[in-house]
Amino acid sequence: MTLAPSHLIVAPVVLPLVTATILVLLGDANRRAKGVVNIGAALVGVLIALALLSRVDGPGAGVYLASNWEAPYGIVLVADALSTLMLALASVVALCVAVYSEARWARTGTYFHALFQVQLMGLNGAFLTGDLFNLFVFFELMLAASYGLQLHGSGWPRVRSGLHYIAVNLLASSLFLIGLAIIYGITGTLSMADIARRLPLVAAGDRGLLHAGMAVLAVAFLIKAAIWPLNAWLVPTYAAASAPVAALFALMTKVGLYVIVRLWTLFFSDPGPSSHFGAPVLVVAGLMTLSFGTLGLISSMQLRRVAGYSIIVSSGTLLFAVGIGKASVTAAALFYLLTATCSVSALFLLVELMERIGGDTRPQRRADREVDEDTNLDDDETPLVGRAFPLSLALLGIGFMTCSVLVAGLPPLSGFIAKLALLRSVLGFDTDAASAGPVPAVWWFLGLLLTSGLAATITLARSGIRHFWRKDGASAPQVKVLEAVSVCTLILCGVGLTVNAERVLHYTNAAAAGLHSPAGYIDAVFATLPRPGPTRPDLEPAP
Numbered sequence: 001m002t003l004a005p006s007h008l009i010v011a012p013v014v015l016p017l018v019t020a021t022i023l024v025l026l027g028d029a030n031r032r033a034k035g036v037v038n039i040g041a042a043l044v045g046v047l048i049a050l051a052l053l054s055r056v057d058g059p060g061a062g063v064y065l066a067s068n069w070e071a072p073y074g075i076v077l078v079a080d081a082l083s084t085l086m087l088a089l090a091s092v093v094a095l096c097v098a099v100y101s102e103a104r105w106a107r108t109g110t111y112f113h114a115l116f117q118v119q120l121m122g123l124n125g126a127f128l129t130g131d132l133f134n135l136f137v138f139f140e141l142m143l144a145a146s147y148g149l150q151l152h153g154s155g156w157p158r159v160r161s162g163l164h165y166i167a168v169n170l171l172a173s174s175l176f177l178i179g180l181a182i183i184y185g186i187t188g189t190l191s192m193a194d195i196a197r198r199l200p201l202v203a204a205g206d207r208g209l210l211h212a213g214m215a216v217l218a219v220a221f222l223i224k225a226a227i228w229p230l231n232a233w234l235v236p237t238y239a240a241a242s243a244p245v246a247a248l249f250a251l252m253t254k255v256g257l258y259v260i261v262r263l264w265t266l267f268f269s270d271p272g273p274s275s276h277f278g279a280p281v282l283v284v285a286g287l288m289t290l291s292f293g294t295l296g297l298i299s300s301m302q303l304r305r306v307a308g309y310s311i312i313v314s315s316g317t318l319l320f321a322v323g324i325g326k327a328s329v330t331a332a333a334l335f336y337l338l339t340a341t342c343s344v345s346a347l348f349l350l351v352e353l354m355e356r357i358g359g360d361t362r363p364q365r366r367a368d369r370e371v372d373e374d375t376n377l378d379d380d381e382t383p384l385v386g387r388a389f390p391l392s393l394a395l396l397g398i399g400f401m402t403c404s405v406l407v408a409g410l411p412p413l414s415g416f417i418a419k420l421a422l423l424r425s426v427l428g429f430d431t432d433a434a435s436a437g438p439v440p441a442v443w444w445f446l447g448l449l450l451t452s453g454l455a456a457t458i459t460l461a462r463s464g465i466r467h468f469w470r471k472d473g474a475s476a477p478q479v480k481v482l483e484a485v486s487v488c489t490l491i492l493c494g495v496g497l498t499v500n501a502e503r504v505l506h507y508t509n510a511a512a513a514g515l516h517s518p519a520g521y522i523d524a525v526f527a528t529l530p531r532p533g534p535t536r537p538d539l540e541p542a543p
Contacts, residue, residue, distance in 0.1 A: 039099055052088075063525055063527075065530055070528070080511075102482050116145075130191065131191045331513075334508040339494055414497035
């Protein structure tokens with residue numbers, strides 16, 4: 001992997017930190033300037049993420065020694081195929097959310113922009129960090145910002161769900177610390193690469209305690225990934241949050257899934273006494289989570305809750321894929337992760353726009369105007385010929401229909417391609433993807449994945465009929481340009497994944513191959529040496 005300059009790796013962390021500081025210093029009087037700075041920083045973040053993504057070469061990784069001390073003693077940031085992919089996804093969603101929020105929501109609170117940037121810093125840091133302690137730091141930074149964002153806009157529903165959200169995440173943080181303590185006590189290190197190197201050397205008598213520590217650590221992230229039955233907090237919290245915050249929170253569950261994928265492929269891929277530890281549990285948990293999300297979809301009447309349950313469905317699907325433990329399944333799951341995140345984020349933004357549809361159009365009755373016998377009439381006996389369909393309502397309907405196709409996984413868009421790739425790899429149609437899970441679990445997954453798509457189709461179609469086919473008439477909502485641009489960008493990302501599916505799948509296959517052969521990641525971390533300089537005179541060559 002070639003990254004020039006190497007400081008580009010730390011830029012996704014430093015940029016939001018500096019931006020948040022500037023936004024706080026600007027104060028409440030410069031709202032327009034704060035909006036420009038926030039959107040500008042998000043745009044630069046997209047460019048940085050795409051630059052890192054374009055420089056990924058094979059299974060290796062770019063390593064940044066933040067303190068100029070070699071691993072495992074110093075702080076290490078690692079940019080490989082998976083982390084740069086997640087950075088690109090997060091930056092695109094964040095840019096769309098930043099633009100959308102300027103139309104309305106950014107003006108309802110003083111510190112929205114600063115909290116937004118701190119949240120982005122936590123997300124980027126969690127994707128890039130190479131040790132568990134700094135993962136905890138970025139995890140807590142992300143959560144602290146999310147508490148303020150969840151309450152943004154005030155109101156009793158946000159306060160009530162926010163208290164539940166904070167309590168659950170405090171529990172997850174406590175479990176995180178307990179797991180870290182156990183792992184450090186057994187291995188003597190918190191560097192991910194160093195733990196992976198030392199795992200085969202752990203004494204047989206300590207391996208049970210090591211597995212217990214890993215299990216406790218996993219529960220902390222599985223809570224964030226919305227695993228059943230620990231996901232009761234997600235739907236009420238996301239439904240109560242403002243639209244841009246809920247769209248940004250769609251990335252939060254992906255942090256938990258990212259960490260599970262990262263740690264389980266790094267620690268438990270190679271043959272040994274801990275090989276594929278916990279895989280059957282992830283398979284069963286994925287199926288249960290997928291079942292719960294499907295039932296929630298079909299039983300929900302509110303679009304906000306439909307979007308929340310769609311996140312749970314995607315989490316169950318991805319957890320099952322991780323439990324299978326095959327490179328081709330992981331590759332398809334990464335493609336599914338991209339399209340599911342973009343489509344659900346777009347759905348959260350669309351929900352608010354659709355809620356503005358309403359009002360009494362007071363149609364003119366047949367008796368009030370002259371019509372001939374050949375004129376088509378609607379249910380209110382109003383002539384249909386010559387009635388203009390509001391442009392904003394038409395565009396909103398097209399956007400909702402496209403987003404529904406993406407969320408439900410219907411052809412021909414990327415949601416269908418992702419599900420087809422998952423089913424193909426899980427069923428063993430690829431030469432290297434024979435299912436590692438029990439055959440009944442695979443067939444259960446097949447049935448649940450198809451059923452979840454059917455449930456999403458029925459629910460979204462029902463919601464579309466309720467909002468757009470109103471008997472009393474649907475008045476055109478006021479949609480601002482910034483809102484329309486944000487929603488269209490996220491939907492076009494799903495369309496772009498459809499058009500470039502082959503290239504994206506080629507990339508995710510390379511990323512999955514690197515994940516399931518972690519030697520390249522480990523070697524890259526330990527092969528990176530400190531640079532000579534004023535802080536390290538011991539590295540200067542001898543005269």
